[in-house]
Amino acid sequence: FKNLKPKEYRAIADCLELMDDSVDRLSKSVQEMKNLGRVKSRDFLFHINNVQTWASTALTNGNTCLDGFADKSMNGKVKDSVTAQVANVVQVTSNALGLFNQFANNNRH
Template sequence: MSAAAASSGGARNFIKASCSATTYPALCVQSLSAYAAEIQQNPRQLAQTALSVSLSSAQSTRTFVSKLKKFKGLKNKEYEAIADCLDEMGDTVDRLGQSIKELKNIGKAKGQEFVWHMSNVETWVSAALTDENTCVDGFAGKALDGKIKASIKARIVKVAQVTSNALSLINHYASKH
């Protein structure tokens, strides 16, 4: 076996082992395995990549929700729920973007400085998760049942799952530092 293949296998095993502690381990492995060469066995890179996957998912979901807002024939309640969800997804994208920058800026930070940066990241990712859940909550009730609710909910749930996994990997990285 070549050194590159061994390294790639080690990275995949690292990802699997790290993902086993997340809430959605199969999704975690599936969403991060493609980045094994970048991640190697680096916990910070793993957390950063998980955040990037979450951000990408949130961005595509925000685009999807924004297209739904333009549908003709929406009920008032549907339009309002979609508009609120769009705001929440915008906040999610902003917070995840801030988190990625903050994690990159940690560099060689130690002690209290590291704790401060990690606290920012954890707070923003937790807030992003709350935004995602708030979006789904906006579609509660029978009046909003239907295809729009189902399609938004499915996408938001996926974003929330990858965000939850990212938060778990971030917390793990922070606790080992």
């Protein structure tokens, strides 16, 4: 994107940082889920809580990114492009967290 306003540049930079953190947290969540079948019963809740915490943080990061584009002075093209992609990530993350929470509720030892 050319000719970004300082607000737009900051919002994009913040979004990139937030999404990078989200990728790390979701990657850790996936690894933690892979290990759930091998953990002892007493450790199961600890690992469940890790996944829920990390996925929730990724969801919050996505919403925080979207909030950065709430200013009406933002360029329509930049705002539309970034928010469409991030909104999709937020929706998928929310769905995944909902499914995992259902799994967690059904499998608490």
